[in-house]
Amino acid sequence: MSAARIPATTLRPVARSFFARPVLDVARDLIGCVLVHDSADGRVAGSIVETEAYGVDDPGSHAFRGPTPRNAPMFEAPGRAYVYFTYGMHWCFNAVTDRTGVPGAVLIRAVEPIEGIDLMRARRLSGAKSPRRGVRLRDLARGPARLTQAFGIGPEHNRTDLTRPPLFIGMGERFPDDAVRATPRIGLGAAQDGRRWRFVVSGSSYASGPSSRSG
């Protein structure tokens, strides 16, 4: 199933109250929303097709063992970005959720490109060490680190307000529940807690496919 195209001119950011909710609710509802980034080079936008929730009870959350300099944004106000560096070369982008003081964040794992595809492709190619062939459309922003590269998101966006340009989340299509696959990433009992769940638009080729065996 392919996400509907939403004219960028009609995009309106979601309200801050959208983010000030339990992380699982936000992660679920971000599916179908539109991630937008305006820069000097132009606008890129994509429909969110894959998210992952990191809540207070998740041992895999950066915030599980309390605040540190890195994870501080997770404890701060909802509706802002938490951007961190990992594996020596990648940046990952999260939306901070829940109340101030309650650490929660949604990792944006993949989007279906809507606008600025040439710019995304240029950014993805510019990072290559050796000349590479053009990145396939479906691979432009499939994966959290590919996404940040395609969107030009980096450390300068840590704590950015996601309810207004230049980097914001716009209201988008509401996918019905049976079109969204929800997978617990930890134990089976995770369903009742604010633990790690991954939400994916079922059948979207712009998200990690069901073939992804690791989990």
Next chain:
DNA sequence: CAGAAGATCATCT
């Protein structure tokens, strides 16, 4: 201060 692990990706077999 040293060591290990990491919310990943591209490339190779």
Next chain:
DNA sequence: GATGATCTTCTGT
């Protein structure tokens, strides 16, 4: 399916 790249962050001593 396996592996190297590359370096920050955190933990323990």
